[in-house]
Amino acid sequence: MTADMLFVFATLATTIALFISDRMRMDLVALLVVVALSLSGIITPAEAVSGFGEPVVIMIAALFIVGEGLFRTGIAAAAGNWLLRVGGHDETRLLLLLLPMVALLSAFMSSTGAVALLIPVVLSIARRAGMQPSRLLMPLAFAALIGGMLTLIGTPPNIIVSSQMRSAGLEPFGFFDFTPLGLAILLVAMIYLIGPARRLLPSRTQAGAQETVPGIAALSDRYTLSRQLHKLMINPGSPLAQKTPAEAALRTEYEVTVIAISRSGGLLSSLIPVLSNTRMQYRDQLLVYADEQQLDQLCQTLKLSRLGFPAKEVSQLQRQFGVAEVLLPPESPLCGHSIKEGHFRERFGLSVIGLRREQTPQSTSFTASALKAGDTLLLAGSWDRIRELQGSRELVVLQTPAELAEIPTHSRRAPAALIILLLMLVSMTAGWLDNLSAILMAAVAMILSGCVGLKEAYRSFNATSLILIAGMLPLALAMERSGALDYMVQQLVSWVGSSSPLILCASLFLLTSVLSQFISNTATTVLVAPVALSTAQLLGINPEPVMMTVAIAASTAFATPIASPVNTLVLEPGNYRFADFARIGIPLQLLALILTLLLTPLLFPF
The missing domain is CATH 3.30.70.1450 (Regulator of K+ conductance, C-terminal domain)
Structure with missing residues (x-):
């Protein structure tokens, strides 16, 4: 193990420890990671701050503007009113409506986008129903991540493993090949999130909320x-x-x-x-x-x-x-x-x-x-x-009164905001535009059409989420550049290489899932998928169940707030702590592991 690898592992361990201790703001920890990496020499200072220019960060910033437009025009409140009429003020009924809704959206568009669009709706529901947002936002985020498991385009890891199989001369996964396993995980996850997990969910007021108003x-x-x-x-x-x-x-x-x-x-x-x-x-x-x-x-x-x-x-x-x-x-x-x-x-x-x-x-x-x-x-x-x-x-x-915050300031622009939203969703789903272009155009259209003012757009940015994501992205690059990630993968493969196919799948699931908690699931899949495919071919087993396992595991980013931009988005409005994600997310990861090991061999025999 080289000195660079030791430094990266030490940085990762220190970061996790600071997150868990909850003694320092997570966005400040992310900035310290940027400083440490820029001084390490493993990556250049420009690469250390490159996360602030990453497409995912720009996309999330633009989605904040789109969401603000939906709030300012009253569309978010109208959606919340409809959910309240159907679900009432009952937390269980509301979750039964929200979770399938966000999962369905995430199956055909970015899960980050789906959650960003629904956060204003959930906050509106919480205020009107007298609930704490923390009771709804984490289940919403987890359901969005699972929604990505439902289709080929639901999340980048699904596309990556399919492309890897095509490159190896194998039949790639079809659009709905992920759906049976994804639906099973979604069903079990809903039972868990609406049942046992609710006793673990915190009841905290939204961060920065005016409790005295x-x-x-x-x-x-x-x-x-x-x-x-x-x-x-x-x-x-x-x-x-x-x-x-x-x-x-x-x-x-x-x-x-x-x-x-x-x-x-x-x-x-x-x-x-x-x-x-x-x-x-x-x-x-x-x-x-x-x-x-x-x-x-x-x-x-x-x-x-x-x-x-x-x-x-x-x-x-x-x-x-x-x-x-x-x-x-x-x-x-x-x-x-x-x-x-x-x-x-x-x-x-x-x-x-x-x-x-x-x-x-x-x-x-x-x-x-x-x-x-x-x-x-x-x-x-x-x-x-x-x-x-x-x-x-x-x-x-x-x-x-507190109700003033719920009253739309640009309600006359609601039709324009709705048209912009629909065009954005159709453009992304039909593949007319890439996600970043569609969302940026929607954000600019919201401002130009008067759905949201420029000052309101700037105020809509959740700085904590943006800094946390941008600050942690270079860590994935440092792990790859130093060889630390490849070292972890090779060590695991050498340990399970001669084991049974089921143990191989379990090990790959655990490796992919653990790595996805700290670096992007896309980067994790890019690194793990070729190793998984080569190992399956070396053992003479069908690569499909192995690759499906890797794809599903990459979407189980439940245990940390930095595991996915989706988790980071709900971190501040839900006033969550690092430990909240681990307490609720780890059991959900284990449930996904069990279901994957049970169902994958039935759907794709070894």
Whole structure:
């Protein structure tokens, strides 16, 4: 063993130890690897930083932009809403929908791309369902990796082993030759991930999440308004018919604030109190803030009916309307005036629904409550109007609810974003463009079409994932350049060369799987596949089961966050640690090993 090989093995062992210890950020460890390799002389300094220009890193950066476009236009939220409608808030049902979906996508496109596209959807689901993203993202990543086992084009190792067989004059694998074994592993993996593995999954808040940001319900509780949102129907004979809310004096006489009107099942997109010419009609459903104690008398006087307010309709309302907590600064011209005199609807397009003074909720009177410096107000209205408050000189925005992060800022561009996504997927699946070109074009199209702003695109980059991948890629080159990888392969082959075919397959599986945890599965397959083929021919056995074993093993990159870009992508949003992948991934690797050894000889006899 040479000095270069010893250095590479020592670097690999130190890196793994630092990852496992969790005492240093993984992206910082990756940068230290880059520095160590550049100083070693095994690879040049330019090669040590070459990972930052690797196609996979550029592709992942572009996918972040595509995913941000889906989020900003509301497509991710819409997909999440559909999954929530079908799967409900039940973790098991959601996983039963998510895992086959991502596996199917990964069978025909890059698993990295499939996961990058679904991460915004999963984060949206987690926020809406009150779940931790860590409960969903790792199973999603593992299912994507297994999805690559389903077809010839699902993952590069499948193509490599097939090409190796063709080069040796043998019949290459067909498009669906991988499918029976891949489906069996996917089925068992789903049982494992939805069953025993769930007890091992961490429940951690998303890294960098604003845990202290309250939602609409919490802000309403702060102003004792949690039970004051109601839905009322205008009955025939009501004096409200054909009047605007202002003409009906709902706020001045009854202290009732109309937030929206539901007419013929469709929620109007503008706040009714803001529109002076909007007239109420019979059978309209008014969504109002009103005191519970006065509501019965109000309904009797104005001939209104109280209706239930199911959670689905509350959710629909909150997708268009929200609240914001603001502070009245001493220099504000609103000080000393009543809420009516403040003309909040005319100034801001928002309605005052709550008032706090000296941290105590106050009983508000639309005409009599004089505002003072230091008062905090709860304003309700459209999300667009709430965003515009940030530039106001008359109010200081103290708090916007957590739901604001879920509201798309470019919803009108949703059709464009959907077309861009479909064109990208079709181009990749049909082979019109290589993956990198298709994804780069989609990212640029997202920006040019207005689906995502340039600043939003830059903010979408997950720096931890990009640095971790780019920093670890040169280690694979150093292992190859120093001869360390070839040394490991030759040692294993010399040990199992005269053993039975099953032991050979088991050994090759373990070698390929272990190597794939630390270097790319593509590089691993390129190095191991020729050795596996030569060994099979030397022993006089059918190369198909041996090569199939190598291909499947290369996709079992479950045990470390650096094993695959797919794992690295979910690392930060899931707030995972190195040990989380080993604890859940190693049993899954063993299950894949057992299934491969049991089924491969049946599908491809020795």
